[in-house]
Amino acid sequence: MSARPLIGVSTSEVRRATDARPAPQSDPRRCELAVGFSYLEAVEQAGGIPVVLPPLAADATDALLDRVDALCLSGGPDITPSSYGADPHEQLGPTEPQLDRFELHLARRARLRGLPLLGICRGLQILNVSRGGTLVQHLPDRDGVRLEHRQGVPGDVPTHRVRIERASRLERVVGGTGLDVNSFHHQAVDRLGAGLRAVAWSADGVVEGVEVPSGEFVVGVQWHAECLVERPEHHALFAALVDAAGARRAAPPPERRAA
Numbered sequence: 001m002s003a004r005p006l007i008g009v010s011t012s013e014v015r016r017a018t019d020a021r022p023a024p025q026s027d028p029r030r031c032e033l034a035v036g037f038s039y040l041e042a043v044e045q046a047g048g049i050p051v052v053l054p055p056l057a058a059d060a061t062d063a064l065l066d067r068v069d070a071l072c073l074s075g076g077p078d079i080t081p082s083s084y085g086a087d088p089h090e091q092l093g094p095t096e097p098q099l100d101r102f103e104l105h106l107a108r109r110a111r112l113r114g115l116p117l118l119g120i121c122r123g124l125q126i127l128n129v130s131r132g133g134t135l136v137q138h139l140p141d142r143d144g145v146r147l148e149h150r151q152g153v154p155g156d157v158p159t160h161r162v163r164i165e166r167a168s169r170l171e172r173v174v175g176g177t178g179l180d181v182n183s184f185h186h187q188a189v190d191r192l193g194a195g196l197r198a199v200a201w202s203a204d205g206v207v208e209g210v211e212v213p214s215g216e217f218v219v220g221v222q223w224h225a226e227c228l229v230e231r232p233e234h235h236a237l238f239a240a241l242v243d244a245a246g247a248r249r250a251a252p253p254p255e256r257r258a259a
Contacts (some may be wrong), residue, residue: 005069005245007048010077010106011035012099026075030048038226039074039120045229046238055102056172061109070116070217070245072238073103073123075224078187081137084129089137093184104130112194116244118237121185124210124220131193138184139186139206148202155227158182160200162223163207168199170219173240174233181208181223188222196220217244 013034016109022029035052043050048070056064078093080100107130110117119127135244139145151159158180164171171177179200189207192198200209200221212218228234 003249004047004049005242005249006051006067007043007070007072007242007245008053008058008068009035009039009043009050009054009074010103011074012096012103012121013074014077014096014099021257035074036226038224038229039072042226042229042235042238043072043242046241046242048238053106055065055099058101058105061102061105065106065109065113067113067114069116069249070102070241071106071109071110071118072241073117073126073220074226075121075184076124077122078137079122079125079129079135081135081173084134086134088136089141091138091141100126107131108155114216114248116241116248117219118217118241119220120226121224124222125187125189127218127220128210130188130195131196133189133193133196134191136190136206138149138190139188142206143239144204147183147202147206147207149188149202149206150186153182155182155184155224156230158228160202164209165199168197169213169217170199170209170221173219173236176233178247179233181221181225182227183222184224185222192221217241 015032015034040050078095080095080097083087103126139149147160162179164177166177196210197209197213198207202208208222210220225234225237
């Protein structure tokens with residue numbers, strides 16, 4: 001039996017030492033990274049082995065990418081606006097500039113290698129910004145946005161529908177041109193990054209899915225599919241990522257593109 005592909009899972013969620021409430025038997029308070037088990041479980045259920053990626057220095061990124069077969073860029077906080085040439089909006093949430101730099105570099109190096117990639121929520125936004133795209137910093141300020149894009153109910157409850165472009169890669173993966181999704185964001189894609197195509201939208205026109213139309217598997221979704229994997233159409237996103245990773249692992253080593 002061939003080895004199960006390794007899927008690198010990024011995380012930009014930070015737990016500050018001052019916010020921690022350790023049990024009496026646990027370690028002392030300190031700043032920590034956190035990633036939801038739901039990402040790891042979704043990858044494992046799809047047949048991959050998840051590997052949580054630490055934020056390394058830029059010169060160590062290639063050594064890390066040598067050891068994984070695909071990337072899942074997870075959700076998390078707002079991205080530092082200077083990353084895409086913007087000033088901060090007054091409703092901007094807390095940002096983690098060091099983690100932003102790592103994930104943006106990770107996405108750019110993954111692109112040069114043709115590494116399969118699935119971006120979830122913030123992960124879609126990192127994918128877009130890594131390719132020169134920009135973001136809407138606060139959706140309630142955008143004309144025409146009428147849906148509640150940050151729901152107040154649990155993540156396993158879909159709250160709105162998205163329309164998916166017919167004959168897109170995303171449509172082939174999820175098996176339809178419409179999908180019920182959850183929603184936990186106040187930012188979204190504005191200008192698309194190089195090589196990306198918008199392929200899914202909410203009823204009020206917010207971009208909900210992007211992809212690279214041909215070649216390597218590169219897909220980003222604005223919803224938290226990892227919370228909905230009990231539904232086959234959302235599990236299919238992780239299965240497609242793992243399948244692409246397995247095919248890449250079985251193929252001869254690809255030539256790296258010039259930086």
